[in-house]
Amino acid sequence: MEKRLKLWFENLEDKEHPDEFDAKQLVNLYSIKVPCGKRLKPEDGFDLSGIDPPYVLKVCSSHILHKTELQGVVLNNDNESVQDNFAMIQKRFPNENILVENQSSYMGPEFIIGIIKDPALGHAVMVGAGGVLTELYKDTSFRLAPCSVNEAKDMIDELVLSPVFENFRGLTLDKEKLAITISQVSWLAHDLGDKLSQLDINPIVFSDGEWIALDVKVVFES
Amino acid sequence: MDKIALLKRLLDPKKIAVIGASKSKDKVGGIIFRRLLGSRRRLFPVNPKETAIEGYKVSPDIQSLPEDIDLAIITISAEAAVKSVEMCIKKRIPNYIIVAGGFGEVGAQGRDLEEKLTSMAKKNNVNILGPNSLGIFLPDENIDTIFVEHGDKSLDRNGQVACIVQSGSVGVEALGYAANTGYGMRAFVGLGNKCDLDEIDFLKYFSQDKKTNCLGFYLENIEKGRQFLTSAKETARKKPVVVLKAGRTHTGVCAVSSHTGKLAGSDNVISGALKQFGIQRVFDDEEFCDATKVLSMLPGAPGNRVAVLTAAGGYGVMCTDFIENNDKRAKLLMAELSETTKKRIKEAAFPFAACENPVDITASADDIMFSQSLDALIEDDGVDIIICIAFFAPPGITENLIDIIADKIKKSDKPVIVFTKYGPFTDNSIKNLFYAGVAAYPSVGRAVRAARFLVERTKIKQRLDQEA
Secondary structure (H helix, E strand, O other), X not given: OHHHHHHHHHOOOOOOOOOHHHHHHHHHHOOOEOOOXXXXXXXXXXXXXXXXXXXXXXXXXXXXXXXXXXXXXXXXXXXXXXXXXXXXXXXXXXXXXXXXXXXXXXXXXXXXXXXXXXXXXXXXXXXXXXXXXXXXXXXEEEEEOOOOHHHHHHHHHHOOOHHHHOOHHHOOOXXXXXXXXXXXXXXXXXXXXXXXXXXXXXXXXXXXXXEEEOOEEEEEOO | OOHHHHHHHHHXXXXXXXXXXXXXXXXXXXXXXXXXXXXXXEEEXXXXXXXXXXXXXXXXXXXXXXXXXXXXXXXXXXXXXHHHHHHHHHOOOOEEEEOOOOOHHHOHHHHXXXXXXXXXXXXXXXXXXXXXOOEEEEHHHOEEOOOOOOOOHHHXXXXXXXXXXXXXXHHHHHHHHHHHHOOOEEEEEEOOOOOOOOHHHHHHHHXXXXXXXXXXXXXXXXXXXXXXXXXXXXXXXXXXXXXXXXXXXXXXXXXXXXXXXXXOOOOHHXXXXXXXXXXXXXXXXXXXXXXXXXHHHOOOOOOOEEEEEXXXXXXXXXXXXXXXXXXXXXXXXXXXXXXXXXXXHHHHOOOOOEOOOOEEOOOOOOHHHHHHHHHHHHOOOOOOEEEEEEOOOOOOOOOHHHHHHHHHHHHOOOOEEEEEOEOEOHHHXXXXXXXXXXXXXXXXXXXXXXXXXXXHHHHHXXXXXXXX
16 A cells, blocks of 8 residues: 555646545545546547546646635536536636536435544545535545444444334345445545545445545645 | 653652751641651641651752652742752652642743753653642552642542542542542542643553553543543543533634534534544533442443433422433433343232332332342343432431442442432432442432443444454
8 A cells, every 4th residue: 555655646737735636536446435536637629538428527626625616616417518518627726727527426425534644643534424514514524544344333323323223114224334444544544644634535436336435625734 | 761651659758858847837838748658658838947756857859868869849939839840850859749720820020940850850751740739649559748638538449430630629629529429539630730740641540550440541631642642532432531611612714604503612623523433521520529430330231222220209200201312422322121121020019019120119128029020120121220219318228228239239240320319418428329339329310320320431432343
C-alpha cells in the first residue's frame, strides 16, 4: 500500500489540496468503489468515452466548498442533454476542471463515513446518517483509527439508522460490507498519517450490491 | 526497581516521613500527621520549628532522617516543597506525595517549579504523586493522608474499588457520597497535577492488585490518550474500568471544513474511543459511584431480561418505564415470567397479587411472601436480572428483609439490585443493605441504570474474550 499511496501522492497536481477526483482515487486504493468517471481540464475537449449514461457533471476543485449551492453540479444528464449542461458549467467556472461520472442508482439511505484528527487521540473514524442534512441528524458514532470490522459493526449498531439493516421496509443493505468499508477508511487514515486532517465520504450508498462513494473530500494539514 | 514496583512502597509504606508535620490541628501538616497516627506505620515528622508532636520526636531537618524511608509526604508550600524533595532524594527516599498547590495551575513560575519536579523524578528514578494531590487513602492498609474531611467509617469493609481521581473536590465528594450509602473502597488516589505519576501508573498497579476488582477514574485530561486506552483495555479483560471524563468540549480540530469535523465537535470521539477499548463511561460523581459500586459487588448479568418485584405498585410501573427506555448504554427487556413462576408467586402471596412482570405483591405483603416470590424469580430461566423494590413501610415487612435478600443474592447466580427508599432512613437502609452485601440505590432510575452497567460490562467482557 505504501508504494501505491506514494504514487497517488506524486500524481497530485496540487500537493496540498487534493480535489474530488484525487480523493476518489485515494479511497479506491482501499477497495472502496467509486463511480466510473474522468476529470476534464478546461483545455480538454468534451469526452464521455468509457462512461455509461446517465451522467453527473460536477465542477472539480478543492477550493469550491459548496459546489451544489454554486450550481456546480448537474444530475440526470442523458446523452442528449449532457453536452449543453457541460458547456453551461464550463461557462460558469471557466478555469476549473469538470468531473464527468456515471450516475449510480441506489436504494436505501445515504451514509457518511469520515475521518478527523483529534488533537489528543489522533485519527478517529466516523459513520453516520449522511447526505446534505447530515449535520442536522447528528446520528453518528466514532472509533479511533485503525478500527476492526467488528468494531465498525458496533458503530453501525449504535446509529438510530441501524434498523435499516434488518430488512426495514424490504431493504437489503449489506452491513458487513459497510463495516469493512469503515475499517478500510480507518486504515487509510492510519497509513496516511499526520498529514491527513479530515476526510468525508458523503454520501456513500448501496448500489448494485456494493457500497459506492459518490462524493469524497480530503483535507490535508495546512 | 521499576515505577510500578516502587508504587507498592508508596501505597503500603513501612516508614513515612511527614515534611512540615505540625502541632497545629488546623495546618495541613498537622492534619495529615494525625491521620497517620492510626496507620500503625513508623512515622517521622520533620519540622525545624517543633520538637515533639503527639509524643513523636520531630527531626529538625531532612538530613537527620533515618535510612529506608519509603514515602515522604510533603505538606509545605510549593517552592519549599521542591527544595525538600531535592534533599530527600539525597536521603534516597523513593516516593513522594506533594500536597501543595501553586504549581502548573497558577502560571509560568509555578510551571517552572513543576517541571523541576518532573525532571527530578525522571533523573533519580523516584515516584512523585502530585503536586496539588489530595493524597491517598487505603482503608485496608490503614493509610489515609487526605487532609480534608471525608466520610470513612463505612468504607473500611474489604472494599474492592480503586478510585483514581484528578480533581480534589470531585474526589472528596465522591468519597463522601460513597461513605453515606456504603461503598467498598479499596484505594483512593488523588492524582493532582500529574507531574510524574499519572493515571496509567495507577491503572497498571491496581490492575495487578489482588484486592481490586473494579477501577474507576475521574480525569480532566488524558495526555497519553492512546497509551491509557490500550492499558485500560488490557485491564478490562479482567476487571471493569469506569471513566468519568470531564471537559466534554473536545474540539480542537482547527478550521473545520468537513462534515465529520463539525459532527465531531462535542466529545463524540472520546465516547467512541472509550467504548472501543472496553471502558464504561459515566458523566458525574453520582453515576461514577453508582457504577463502580454495582460493578464491584456483582459479576455482570447473564442477559438483559429484567424482573421487577415490588410491594409498591407505583414504583413497579415507574421501574418498567425506566427498563423500557431506549438507553444507548445497554438495552433492557421486561422478562416474560413462566407459568410455573406465576403460580408460585400466587401461592406465596395473595390470589389478587399481580403476577405478571412487574410483580406487585402489594402493601399487604410480608417478609415471607417477598422471600418466596424472590425465589421464584431467581429460579425462572427467563429472568436474567432482578430489581427488588424493598419498602419497609408496609407493616408486614421488617428489617429482616435485608438479611433475607442478602442470603438469596449470595446463592444466586443472577444479579439482584435493590431500590429502597424510606424518607430520612433511606441512606441508613442502603448502608445496611451494603453491609449485608446488597447493592441498593435510592431511586428507581438509578437501580435500573445499575442493571445497565452490568449488562454493558458483560457485553464488553464477551467481546474482549472473543478478540483474545
